[in-house]
Amino acid sequence: MRWNGLLEQYKEWLPITKNTPMLTLHEGNTPLIHLSRLSEQWGINLYVKVEGVNPTGSFKDRGMVMAVAKAKEEGKTTLICASTGNTSASAAAYGARAGMRTIVVIPEGRIALGKMAQAKMYGAEIVEIEGNFDEALRMVREAGEGEVALVNSVNPYRLEGQKTIAFETIDQLGKVPDVFALPVGNAGNISAAWKGFKEYADKKGTELPKLLGVQADGAAPIVYNRVFEEPETVATAIRIGNPASWELANRALEESKGNILSATDEEILEAYQLIASQEGVFAEPGSCASIAGVKKQVDAGVLEKGATVVAVLTGNGLKDPDTAIQVNEDKALLSQEEFEELLNELKAGVQ
Numbered sequence: 001m002r003w004n005g006l007l008e009q010y011k012e013w014l015p016i017t018k019n020t021p022m023l024t025l026h027e028g029n030t031p032l033i034h035l036s037r038l039s040e041q042w043g044i045n046l047y048v049k050v051e052g053v054n055p056t057g058s059f060k061d062r063g064m065v066m067a068v069a070k071a072k073e074e075g076k077t078t079l080i081c082a083s084t085g086n087t088s089a090s091a092a093a094y095g096a097r098a099g100m101r102t103i104v105v106i107p108e109g110r111i112a113l114g115k116m117a118q119a120k121m122y123g124a125e126i127v128e129i130e131g132n133f134d135e136a137l138r139m140v141r142e143a144g145e146g147e148v149a150l151v152n153s154v155n156p157y158r159l160e161g162q163k164t165i166a167f168e169t170i171d172q173l174g175k176v177p178d179v180f181a182l183p184v185g186n187a188g189n190i191s192a193a194w195k196g197f198k199e200y201a202d203k204k205g206t207e208l209p210k211l212l213g214v215q216a217d218g219a220a221p222i223v224y225n226r227v228f229e230e231p232e233t234v235a236t237a238i239r240i241g242n243p244a245s246w247e248l249a250n251r252a253l254e255e256s257k258g259n260i261l262s263a264t265d266e267e268i269l270e271a272y273q274l275i276a277s278q279e280g281v282f283a284e285p286g287s288c289a290s291i292a293g294v295k296k297q298v299d300a301g302v303l304e305k306g307a308t309v310v311a312v313l314t315g316n317g318l319k320d321p322d323t324a325i326q327v328n329e330d331k332a333l334l335s336q337e338e339f340e341e342l343l344n345e346l347k348a349g350v351q
């Protein structure tokens with residue numbers, strides 16, 4: 001059957017009225033991939049939900065399609081958001097699609113290259129500030145009035161759209177995973193996913209998973225229960241020190257009897273390289289916090305053997321080519337002579 005995007009697919013579950021435009025870039029329906037090597041090594045049944053396959057390369061499209069459709073329905077003309085990169089790319093794309101103006105406020109020099117390229121290509125008006133994401137969010141919070149729609153995850157329609165990740169995971173897996181792991185920045189996604197799991201449980205009688213939230217150690221306000229004034233991490237997507245949905249996330253973690261932990265940049269980059277080189281799945285660094293967190297729980301012996309774990313890979317690896325190149329800096333390329341030598345060896349059957 002043809003996939004017509006999230007609003008069409010999950011309309012009974014979403015705040016859609018007869019006046020809501022059925023906006024779509026065919027977001028959602030992202031692959032749930034079994035990681036067989038890591039599953040075997042770690043003694044669990046590990047899947048990844050590859051959100052980088054969404055139209056703008058991140059999970060943000062799920063919430064954005066809903067928020068922009070509602071903004072259009074309400075007669076708004078302009079979208080505004082603060083962003084560490086992915087939200088701005090998504091807002092700009094759906095803004096273009098809906099014929100709206102998009103203004104994005106981003107921390108100068110701390111946006112991955114691909115995300116900046118996207119915001120420019122989709123025609124957003126871009127404001128770079130000297131401060132970090134938290135300051136950018138503070139600036140735009142007051143702006144969502146009149147003709148302007150604020151499309152950060154403090155907009156409730158964002159969470160409505162994003163909750164579909166829970167529906168899809170259950171539909172694809174055929175059951176609820178034991179553990180649902182995801183990176184945490186502004187904490188909208190973990191809150192939205194929990195809402196989705198609860199709604200399916202209420203209406204369909206499905207089980208509830210344990211949530212596993214993972215922050216970067218240099219930007220881990222929820223883990224340490226304090227604001228990080230100067231959050232710092234290689235995972236720029238989740239470089240956030242004062243998450244807007246902090247309370248909601250805490251409630252979700254409590255209700256699910258889940259856990260939140262932090263991973264160092266080293267652990268995040270290790271996970272980043274591991275899933276690409278061992279499983280062929282390339283996700284941006286921030287995404288890989290989920291995998292780093294799962295590995296920490298495996299190492300600590302916290303995860304039951306054979307547990308079914310779904311880790312969300314929130315963004316595409318191509319978003320951040322600079323980090324990909326940097327972590328492989330020492331990897332020498334073959335010279336032409338070495339290449340010829342290699343060809344001869346291969347011909348002669350030497351492995």
Ligand code: F0G
Nearest residue numbers: 083084086087185186187188189314315
């Ligand atoms: N992973 C990626 C790739 C992200 O871009 C983000 C957030 C998260 C995880 C965390 O999700 O904020 O719902 O807890 N990016 C936002 C942005 C902040 O502006 O693109 P969260």
